[in-house]
Structures are given as structure tokens and as C-alpha cells.
């Protein structure tokens with residue numbers, strides 16, 4: 001049953017991915033002129049001589065005189081077969097190379113943030129629901145709204161100040177200067193951990209505040225359901241009861257947020273990474289958009305969209321595991 | 332000879348819900364008892380506090396509601412002193428050991444009362460493992476045995492079924508199996524057949540009667556249906572607005588109801604062929620007042636054909652004993668006893 005469900009979901013992903021790649025390609029093509037026009041403009045602005053034959057070679061290479069659908073085909077088949085996303089204009093390097101290093105940090109940061117959001121929000125939300133209208137519940141609500149209200153950049157600056165002033169850490173980045181270019185070892189890992197908590201807290205705080213509200217509301221909905229009373233009438237201890245019955249069902253709407261949480265974390269990451277000068281995709285994405293480096297921007301867009309689709313797939317699979325009604329198509 | 336003490340004796344039970352709109356006195360001084368091995372039906376219209384009474388016994392009323400007064404004397408064994416369930420901490424271990432083990436409960440809606448995301452087998456196994464030393468395999472075997480006992484076809488296959496894969500009748504059988512898994516001495520059944528169609532309803536009632544006889548259980552059966560009472564009850568407890576207005580053996584209640592409310596309930600039973608003879612079904616005048624507009628004096632007086640202004644609307648009637656197991660809470664009965 002489960003395998004069949006997963007296969008079906010993976011098959012559904014294919015048309016979605018194709019649609020996404022087409023839309024991304026159209027976005028790349030949207031600015032007037034083509035990629036080479038931008039290159040020539042840039043080179044001529046620098047006063048460089050543009051070699052006609054070199055230009056033609058590039059034209060040939062990117063198939064720029066071909067019809068749009070054929071260009072799309074060249075672009076997408078390059079990506080699918082060779083991982084060739086085209087060339088970045090700004091960095092003067094293959095897009096794949098520019099993205100590669102940074103994508104790892106972005107994913108690391110996003111997953112750490114996700115873990116942080118859940119580790120903090122789920123216990124607090126559950127506590128708030130079970131002890132509704134207690135002092136602890138009111139305190140969680142208050143701190144939660146505070147977290148939602150403080151702008152990320154302000155929070156970033158405050159935390160930077162605190163970490164520099166009281167922990168003596170280097171400002172910004174994910175590494176201290178001495179580890180910046182070092183090879184990976186335990187020291188570098190620890191250094192990363194010492195730095196990564198700042199962006200994680202900054203990016204995660206608003207999400208945590210929202211998630212506390214979601215967890216609380218979902219659990220409150222379930223706490224007085226008849227099946228909970230039944231479980232209590234069996235003689236289950238309260239704690240086990242809470243984890244096994246209402247939480248299991250209240251978890252479904254939370255799991256279903258995984259899909260869209262990823263893009264929202266990444267977009268929150270852009271601003272924070274610029275402020276903290278982190279080696280993630282955020283600042284590069286911003287730069288690519290500013291300078292119309294469309295292959296680079298398109299590559300990012302495509303990868304992020306694909307990650308979102310994968311996140312949705314993961315959340316669907318988890319949901320089906322949590323709720324047999326989904327597995328059996330009853331819902 | 333001293334009669335054997337009842338297995339359950341509820342005395343002056345009071346259960347209340349503090350709500351935003353005021354205090355709801357859902358059960359307000361109810362007293363009755365359940366004899367060993369008997370079926371007692373709690374009957375009354377919707378909103379009279381029957382379910383809350385049943386839940387109070389296990390201390391599982393929804394928060395913020397709680398038992399605030401009275402005694403619930405539980406005596407599973409003649410030789411031992413009774414335990415006062417009303418005095419136990421609702422979250423404590425003592426009451427937990429009784430729940431699902433000595434006293435089990437079956438609810439009205441098997442669809443919503445069983446977890447939609449756990450198999451029925453795992454829900455039953457859980458109850459067994461909680462109260463016995465059986466290991467996983469033995470608990471599984473025991474589960475299949477009880478599922479068979481309650482008449483679920485192909486019990487071994489149904490072990491892994493979810494509620495949405497079963498019919499209403501089968502779900503209720505699974506629920507009953509869960510309640511019976513640990514051999515309870517008292518089964519509290521809260522309208523277990525109300526959500527079912529007539530045929531299934533009759534099957535479930537027969538099943539409960541059979542199981543009760545086989546397992547020598549006592550049963551507290553909550554219903555609003557006098558027809559069901561006639562079928563299964565040894566004794567009847569009639570409730571109105573959180574109070575017990577009349578108790579007695581079933582034949583006496585049906586042959587000689589003494590409280591006007593009991594009479595009204597009996598008159599409202601639909602009879603076969605009634606429609607054809609052109610008679611309208613009698614209904615009880617008015618409706619049960621909301622929890623916040625509880626009348627003063629006798630709670631039934633605004634709907635009572637025999638109400639006496641000046642008496643019934645000003646003072647609460649006393650409960651008078653008309654026989655060994657026969658009580659009525661009405662001014663008329665009070666006078667009879669005084670004269671007689």
C-alpha cells in the first residue's frame with residue numbers, strides 16, 4: 001500500500017517538475033535581448049573588443065538562433081544530462097560551480113533552522129494546549145507575538161552585537177577567519193556550530209512563534225475528542241495518552257507545512273545572509289537578480305523549486321504514514 | 332438476612348463544569364446503586380446528565396468539569412471495604428488501575444470514539460498490556476479471542492483493520508471487545524446503540540445481554556430509549572436535570588411509575604400500529620431547560636401536569652423510599668408516604 005502510494009506520488013511529480021522548468025526558462029528569457037546581448041553590453045562597457053567569431057561560437061554553443069522550444073531543450077537537457085546550468089556572467093564561471101558550494105550551506109542552514117523551530121515550538125505549543133490559560137500559556141503567547149513582531153534584520157544586528165560583545169566572536173560569516181579556507185576537521189566543525197546558531201535563531205524565530213500557535217490550536221482541537229476520552233477510559237497515563245493519540249493526529253497539519261516551509265526559510269535567509277555575510281545562496285541570488293545574470297538566477301530558481309517539490313513529497317509520505325486514511329485514499 | 336452490598340453505590344453525586352457563561356451543574360445530587368451481576372438502565376431525555384454521571388464514575392469528565400461532591404463506593408469484592416472513586420485524584424494511578432480493568436466503558440459513537448489512525452487490534456492490545464503481564468504475542472492472541480467473542484467475523488484479519496474499513500455494527504463490536512478485554516466487573520455503556528440502525532441495534536443489545544450473563548458482569552446502561560430499557564434492564568434509574576427522580580425494578584417502573592416524569596417517558600414510547608390507529612405519539616410537554624436556566628424547586632415542575640404552585644416551584648422534593656429498592660423524588664410521593 002505504502003510503496004504504491006509513493007510510486008504514484010513520484011509519478012505525479014514529473015509533470016510538476018516539467019512545468020516548473022518551463023516557467024523558470026521563460027523567466028530567464030523575459031528580459032529584452034538574449035544572454036549574449038548582455039555579455040556584449042558588459043564587455044563593451046569595459047571597453048573590451050568583442051571578437052565576432054567568438055560571439056558566433058557562443059551563439060552556436062547556446063543555440064541562441066534556434067526557436068524558443070529548442071533553446072529550452074538545450075538548456076534543460078544540459079541540466080538533466082550533465083548538470084550544466086549554463087555560465088554565470090557575473091562570476092564568469094559555470095553556474096553549477098557557483099551554486100555548488102553555497103547550496104550546501106543553504107541546505108544546512110535551512111535544515112538546522114527547521115530542527116530549531118520544531119524543537120522549540122512543538123514542546124511549547126503542546127504545553128500551551130494542555131495547560132491552556134495557565135501563566136505558562138500566557139507567557140508563551142506573549143513571547144511568541146514578540147518573536148513575530150521583531151524584524152529579522154534588527155534581530156540580526158542585536159544578536160551580532162551580543163555575540164561579539166559578550167562571546168568575543170568574529171562578526172558575521174559562518175566561520176572565524178582562521179577556518180575560512182581551512183580543510184574540514186573537528187575544529188572547523190565546532191567553529192561552524194559556534195557561528196551557525198545566530199542565523200538559525202534569527203531566521204527561525206518568526207517561524208517558531210507561528211508554529212507554537214499552530215501546534216497549540218491543532219492540539220486543542222483534538223484534546224477533547226471522543227477517542228481521547230476512550231483512551232483515558234482504558235487507563236492510559238496522561239503523558240502516554242497525549243503522545244500516542246491527540247498529538248499523532250494534531251501532527252498531520254504540521255507535517256504538511258514542510259513543503260512550503262523550505263522556500264519560506266530560504267527567502268528569510270536571503271536578507272539575514274546579506275546582513276551577516278553568510279556564504280549561502282541568498283546573497284548570490286540577490287546579486288544575480290540585480291545584475292540580470294539570468295542563467296545563474298534561473299539555476300537557483302530551478303533548484304529551489306525542485307527542493308520545494310521534494311519537500312512536498314516528503315511531507316506527503318510522512319502524512320500517509322501518520323494517517324492511514326490518506327494511504328487508503330479515504331481523504 | 333442482610334442483602335448483599337451493591338457493587339457500585341453512588342451517593343449524592345455532584346459534577347460541575349465551570350464555563351464562561353456560568354457554572355453548569357450537570358449532575359446535582361444523584362444517588363443510585365448497581366447490584367452485583369445486574370443491568371441497571373439510566374434513562375432520561377438528552378441533556379439530563381446521564382453521560383456525565385457515567386463518566387464521573389471513572390473520573391473522566393472533560394476538563395474543566397469535575398466531581399465536586401458525593402461518594403462513589405466501588406466494591407468489586409464483597410470481602411473488601413469499598414473504594415470511594417469520587418475521592419481519588421482523576422490523574423492519579425489508583426483510578427487508572429480501575430479504568431479499563433475493573434470498570435470499562437463503551438461509548439455512543441464508535442467511529443469517533445476509536446482512534447482513526449490506529450488499527451483496532453493495536454487499540455485493544457494497548458488496553459490488555461496496560462493491565463496484564465501478557466507479552467505482545469499473548470496480548471495479540473487475547474485480542475483476537477475477544478474479537479471473536481463479540482462476534483466479529485474473521486477476527487484475525489480484522490486485527491489490522493482501521494475504523495473506516497468497518498461497518499457501524501462491527502466498529503461497535505470492536506469497541507465492546509476493547510472494553511471486555513480485561514474482564515471488567517462493571518461495564519458502563521453510554522448509548523452504545525443510538526448511532527446504529529434498528530437491526531444492528533437489536534444485535535448489539537443481544538450481544539451485551541449474552542456477554543453479561545457469560546462474564547457475570549454488572550452493567551450500567553445509559554439510554555434515552557424506554558424501549559431499550561424494557562428489553563434489557565433489571566432495574567431503572569430515571570434522571571432529570573442532574574437528579575435521580577425515580578429508581579426501581581423494571582417491572583415496577585413500567586407497571587406502576589410513580590414520578591410524573593417517568594409516566595411521561597413511558598407515554599412517549601412509540602407502539603407498533605399506533606400510527607395506523609390514527610393516534611398521535613404522545614410527547615413530553617415542553618423541553619429540557621438549558622443548563623443555565625435550571626428551575627427552582629422541583630426541576631420538573633414547569634413541565635409537570637401535576638405540579639402544585641406554591642410547593643413544587645419553591646422547594647426541592649425529598650427522595651422517599653417506597654420499597655427496598657424503590658425511590659421517588661416527588662412531593663406527591665412524599666405525601667402518600669406521610670399519609671400511609
Ligand SMILES: Nc1ncnc2c1ncn2[C@@H]1O[C@H](COP(=O)(O)OP(=O)(O)O)[C@@H](O)[C@H]1O
Pocket residue numbers: 348350355356357375376377378379380381382383384393394396621622
Ligand atoms: N464538557 C462540558 N462542558 C460544559 N457542559 C457540559 C459538558 N458536558 C456536558 N455538559 C452539560 O452537562 C449536562 C448533562 O450532559 P450529558 O450528561 O451529556 O447529558 P445526557 O447524556 O443525559 O444527554 C448538559 O446540560 C450539558 O450541557
Ligand SMILES: [Mg+2]
Pocket residue numbers: 381382383522
Ligand atoms: Mg449522553
